[in-house]
Amino acid sequence: xxxxxxxxxxxxxxxxxxxxxxxxxxxxxxxxxxxxxxxxxxxxxxxxxxxxxxxxxxxxxx
Numbered sequence: 001x002x003x004x005x006x007x008x009x010x011x012x013x014x015x016x017x018x019x020x021x022x023x024x025x026x027x028x029x030x031x032x033x034x035x036x037x038x039x040x041x042x043x044x045x046x047x048x049x050x051x052x053x054x055x056x057x058x059x060x061x062x
Contacts, residue, residue, distance in 0.1 A: 007048040
């Protein structure tokens with residue numbers, strides 16, 4: 001998975017994974033694989049949110 005996804009791309013991929021996981025048409029192995037990918041995407045999103053928050057706090061201090 002690309003680590004250089006922007007927030008919106010990562011969030012959209014996470015939504016796609018969520019839809020797939022909610023379907024009854026995937027195997028257990030595929031579910032585990034998608035879950036792992038979702039966790040990684042979630043971490044990417046959280047990091048980008050944390051970075052944005054820090055940037056906003058810096059601007060407010062100036």
